[in-house]
Amino acid sequence: MKYIYYPGCSLKSTGRVYEESLLSVMDVLNIDYKELDDWNCCGATAYMAVDDRKAYVLAARNLALAEEQMKNEPEVNIIAPCAACFMVLLKTQKFLEENPEDKAAVVAALKESGLNYTGRAKVRHPLDVLVNDYGEAEIIKRITKPLKGIRVASYYGCQTVRPYSVFDDQRNPETMDRLMKAAGAEVVDWSMKTRCCGASLTGTVQDVALPLSYVIVHEAKKRRADAVATACPLCQFNLECYQTDMNSKFKSDLKIDVLYFTQLLGIALGIEPKKLGMNRLFTEPENLYKILEGGNRVYV
Amino acid sequence: MERSIYAESFALDVTAKDRLDTRRKIKYESELDKTFSNRIAESAHGEQLFGCIQCGTCSAACPVSHYMDYTPRKIIQMVREGFKEEVLKSSTVWLCASCYACTVECPKGIKITDVMYALKREAISGNYYPKNAPASILANNFFKQVLNNGRNSEGPLLMKMYLKTNPFMLLKNMMLGIKLFTRGRISMKTEKIRDKKALKKLLNSVESKKKILSAGKPADVKEAAV
Ligand code: SF4
Numbered sequence: 002m003k004y005i006y007y008p009g010c011s012l013k014s015t016g017r018v019y020e021e022s023l024l025s026v027m028d029v030l031n032i033d034y035k036e037l038d039d040w041n042c043c044g045a046t047a048y049m050a051v052d053d054r055k056a057y058v059l060a061a062r063n064l065a066l067a068e069e070q071m072k073n074e075p076e077v078n079i080i081a082p083c084a085a086c087f088m089v090l091l092k093t094q095k096f097l098e099e100n101p102e103d104k105a106a107v108v109a110a111l112k113e114s115g116l117n118y119t120g121r122a123k124v125r126h127p128l129d130v131l132v133n134d135y136g137e138a139e140i141i142k143r144i145t146k147p148l149k150g151i152r153v154a155s156y157y158g159c160q161t162v163r164p165y166s167v168f169d170d171q172r173n174p175e176t177m178d179r180l181m182k183a184a185g186a187e188v189v190d191w192s193m194k195t196r197c198c199g200a201s202l203t204g205t206v207q208d209v210a211l212p213l214s215y216v217i218v219h220e221a222k223k224r225r226a227d228a229v230a231t232a233c234p235l236c237q238f239n240l241e242c243y244q245t246d247m248n249s250k251f252k253s254d255l256k257i258d259v260l261y262f263t264q265l266l267g268i269a270l271g272i273e274p275k276k277l278g279m280n281r282l283f284t285e286p287e288n289l290y291k292i293l294e295g296g297n298r299v300y301v
Numbered sequence: 302m303e304r305s306i307y308a309e310s311f312a313l314d315v316t317a318k319d320r321l322d323t324r325r326k327i328k329y330e331s332e333l334d335k336t337f338s339n340r341i342a343e344s345a346h347g348e349q350l351f352g353c354i355q356c357g358t359c360s361a362a363c364p365v366s367h368y369m370d371y372t373p374r375k376i377i378q379m380v381r382e383g384f385k386e387e388v389l390k391s392s393t394v395w396l397c398a399s400c401y402a403c404t405v406e407c408p409k410g411i412k413i414t415d416v417m418y419a420l421k422r423e424a425i426s427g428n429y430y431p432k433n434a435p436a437s438i439l440a441n442n443f444f445k446q447v448l449n450n451g452r453n454s455e456g457p458l459l460m461k462m463y464l465k466t467n468p469f470m471l472l473k474n475m476m477l478g479i480k481l482f483t484r485g486r487i488s489m490k491t492e493k494i495r496d497k498k499a500l501k502k503l504l505n506s507v508e509s510k511k512k513i514l515s516a517g518k519p520a521d522v523k524e525a526a527v
């Protein structure tokens with residue numbers, strides 16, 4: 002099956018590591034994809050706050066582009082790795098189905114600029130694609146460096162599973178845990194899987210956002226996790242890049258590696274660290290390297 | 302506007318703090334905006350909001366409710382009653398992180414997150430939003446940037462927000478910015494799609510329902526350039 006890949010703005014900047022590692026993993030697994038040509042921003046959470054119809058047109062343009070660029074395929078499957086993009090594209094589709102009047106306006110506007118929107122595209126999250134299309138059994142066959150001895154806390158964040166997604170449970174999702182197990186890691190059982198990380202509040206109202214990120218990192222540590230696996234550029238950014246701020250605010254000295262699940266999977270598939278964007282993290286995950294070599298943890 | 306007159310005399314008297322606060326704490330029903338709830342319900346596509354049973358599940362599920370002026374449960378009730386000013390000026394609207402926890406848990410199927418979005422839109426178009434609150438500035442600048450370029454450039458966007466709101470934060474976050482920059486995770490380049498004009502035309506060809514509802518108050522963001 003062929004997929005069309007919609008990166009969104011984050012995967013080209015702060016979430017670049019996500020893009021690099023995801024594409025490397027898909028290459029190794031021989032998953033066929035091409036990037037959506039001339040994609041635009043999905044609108045994220047901010048656009049909806051200013052103008053709703055414009056927000057829907059903005060997202061629908063991408064869906065229409067995908068339909069056009071995949072017109073020779075039996076199915077249009079869009080991979081949207083960023084949690085916000087994924088949710089916004091799904092939301093747009095659902096909203097337009099439920100509100101024919103708005104749909105007519107959006108379709109007409111898109112037609113004006115030469116695009117056709119029918120709504121037949123399927124919006125897919127990479128977790129969904131890897132677990133449900135590709136399958137854990139196939140992945141296990143290709144694991145060359147199992148993550149033996151590494152304890153992973155799978156952190157899904159909010160918008161990957163809420164509120165429109167159907168590929169996993171909204172309260173206790175498991176796809177990432179299954180992938181991490183397939184990669185040979187041990188997964189920790191914890192209650193923070195879908196708790197909000199503070200999202201864009203870290204940039205705007207830090208006093209409120211830091212405690213939100215902190216409880217997640219703190220809980221992961223308490224459960225003796227070696228790494229938090231994320232599936233969203235904003236979650237990864239908040240949990241990794243603000244650790245110093247959290248520590249000074251809460252007088253703690255937490256240190257934990259926060260990686261994309263695709264990076265962890267990538268290590269297990271034997272992909273070299275550079276292709277997984279490890280060099281772009283604030284600190285390379287030395288703990289993981291050490292454990293894999295059979296040594297002791299550098300930090301606990 | 303008895304309130305503002307009161308506020309003036311209040312400001313003149315520096316010792317007012319020590320006096321008994323005799324402002325009326327309860328609004329008369331005639332002062333409520335009875336059309337507000339319908340407007341918000343329509344804008345959020347959420348007529349279900351009239352079915353709220355005030356169970357408080359949303360507030361319990363909300364990760365930031367304990368920082369808000371009014372919890373999500375209260376906001377829903379206040380919207381229904383027509384406390385327009387209080388709602389639109391509240392911190393609640395801008396603290397909502399759009400995490401959808403409330404929406405998923407509400408036993409009455411009320412799309413609370415969408416109500417929050419409708420309130421954000423209403424607060425921006427009616428000029429109620431706190432002018433130097435980063436969250437609303439961020440939303441506004443993001444909107445302009447995407448309207449003009451089709452893509453969001455995180456570097457310039459954040460820079461602008463901090464300059465407008467809190468230059469101190471910019472300095473504080475400078476180290477973070479440098480770290481990201483040296484790792485190739487942020488750039489100050491403005492990202493664009495190929496045909497910016499066509500996209501702008503496309504976006505401008507649809508009118509938000511909100512604008513039709515609050516006619517005469519066009520969002521000032523429309524023409525501003527980034
Ligand atoms: S959870 Fe739903 S029904 Fe309960 S108070 Fe909140 S909005 Fe009302």
Ligand code: SF4
Pocket residue numbers: 359362363364365366373396397398399400401402403404413414417
């Ligand atoms: S969507 Fe907003 S109001 Fe609802 S739980 Fe999340 S932060 Fe709270």
